[in-house]
Amino acid sequence: MIQDFKLPDLGEGLPEAELVQWMVAEGDTVTLNQTIAEVETAKAVVELPSPYAGTVKTLHAAAGDVVEVGSVLISYDVEGADQVPQASPAVEASAPVAESPAEEKAQPNLVGYGAAPRGAARPQRRMRSTAQHSAATDTAVLEAAPHDAIHMSEVIPAPIERPRSTPPVRMLAKQLGIDLALVEGTGESGLITRGDLEAYASRLDAPSVTVAEITAPARSQTPGERTTRTPIRGVRKHTAEAMVRSAFTAPHVTTFVTIDVTATSELIASLKSDRSLQEHKIGIMAVAAKAVCLALARHPGLNSKWDEEAGEIVEHHYVNLGIAAATGRGLVVPNIRDAQELNLVELSDAIRRLAETARAGRTSPAEMMGGTFSITNVGVFGVDAGTPIINPGEAGILALGAVRRQPWEHRGEIALRDVMTLALSFDHRLVDGEQGSKFLVDVADILREPGRAMLLR
Structure with missing residues (x-):
């Protein structure tokens, strides 16, 4: 008999997904849980396992097509009717297995589901690590690695x-x-x-x-044309929508401060020379992350959320620190959970892991959600300062400029010092100018004199 498989709700609240590639072709025989396709949403690249064992009769979409949730994706020629789409162990609690014939026809709506014959043991599947915390805010943008359509x-x-x-x-x-x-x-x-x-x-x-x-992203260009067209879809589309929503919803204010960070540079150099710490690769980003966590404890308004629907200001008593990472197809902002609990070495390791995961295209949707404050390092591109846009659902974002060796007043004399500019954008609904300025000064003081961190709690 013919069984249709519709594109399920991937559990991210997104109405559509782009078909990256088929892993099967019409006429192929597939087994239960065999990966049949990869689809890309605005938040992740997801592998779809087969809910049936049988022969692929029809593929209803081609690589590069955008498919709406609930649309038929693939049709099978299945012998018998004893194969029931079931939830994987990871989502079993929230998606019970159908027990009646009527329920057997229900379309699964959770990502990560598998399929197994009734009464058969489920195959063990490697599950991606997901966040240990639930997240309800659409704060971050997920970037998947580049894909091109394949015939x-x-x-x-x-x-x-x-x-x-x-x-x-x-x-x-x-x-x-x-x-x-x-x-x-x-x-x-x-x-x-x-x-x-x-x-x-x-x-x-x-x-x-x-x-x-x-x-490189797929582009459309005719020989002799003076323009190149690239489709707006996936992560780039989602990023644009999120940034426009933030820019025209939260009243942005940006403040700047330029400081002497020579003491921090010397601290980093001394830590790098310590053989027991060499593998941790502690840099300016880790020190700034620690400074932000300490300063947020003193200025909780920067670690809050404007809940329009509830008419409330939600103040967080934890820091999920977003770390912006540039990838080939756009911005990735995964966050470090409970960053306030980590020391400098642990923060450095967490930042490095997030960056490596993002570059490999393995960042999970859960890692992109629930951020409370973010940091972006524009200095790695040789930029001195910028006016970053706040991630939706957060109150602020700090941009780190390039560290430059330049003449600077030091103890009443002119000397060559390491100097950098910090830029803080904040939501003026949640934070007024005084609060924002004091927060930025606290971060700057720690970077100017790292020993001052011993005075904060």
Whole structure:
């Protein structure tokens, strides 16, 4: 009998998703829980497991198509009717398995679901790490790694057992014509990373297309045209909507302060020379993150949320610190949960892990949600200052400028010092000028004299 599989609600409150690639083709025989496709929402790249075992009869969308939730995605020719879409162990509590024939036809609506014959043991599946805290705010933007559309005839059905890698890496390997089984993974638990793939590709003969060309967003350009058109979709679309909503909802105010951070530079240098700390790679971002956590405790207005619907100001007694990371397709702002509980070394490690995960395209939706305050480091691009836009649902964001060696007044004389500019944007509904200025001064004082952190609590 024919069974239709509709695009489920992926649990993110998003009405549509872009089909990145099919992992099966019409006529293929698939097994329960076999990955059939990868779809990209505004927040993540998600693998869809098959809820049925049978033969693929019809694929109702092509790579690059935007599909609405509830639309038929694929049709199967299934023998019998004993296969029931079920919830995976990760979501079983919130999505009970159907017990009656009428319920068997219900479309699953949770991401991560699997399927199994009635009475059969569920196969063990590796589940991505999700946040240990629930989050109800749409504060952050999820960026998935680049994908290009791939023609159906080029898709090879995925084996049930595959080398461990991420969807973006598998896509890149397919387009480079590299068998992942031949690539040695250096990531956690043998995960094959983009770097592993590029290193393997560099040892082969020069490919006809470069990695940079493959990972560039799909564009439309006719020879001789004076313009290039790139579709607005996925993360870029979501980012634009979030920033417009923030800019035209929260009244932004930005204040600046330029300070001498030579003492912080010397502290970082001394920590880097300590052999026991060398692997932690402590930098200015970690010190600034610690300073922000300490200052937020003294100025809770910067760690609050304007709840329009409830008519309330929600003050957070914890800090979920967002760390902005630039990727090939847009901005990623995952956050460090309960950052106020971490010391300098732990913050440095957390920042590095977030950055590595973002670059690999493995940031989960949960890691992007629930932020209470954010930091962006524009200084890494050689920029002295900027006016950052607040993430929706947060009260402020701090931009770190470049650290420059320049003449500066020091103890009544002119000397070469390390100088940087801090820029704080805040929501004027929640924070007035005095509060914002005092918060920025507290952060600046710690970066000017790191020892002052010993006086705060």
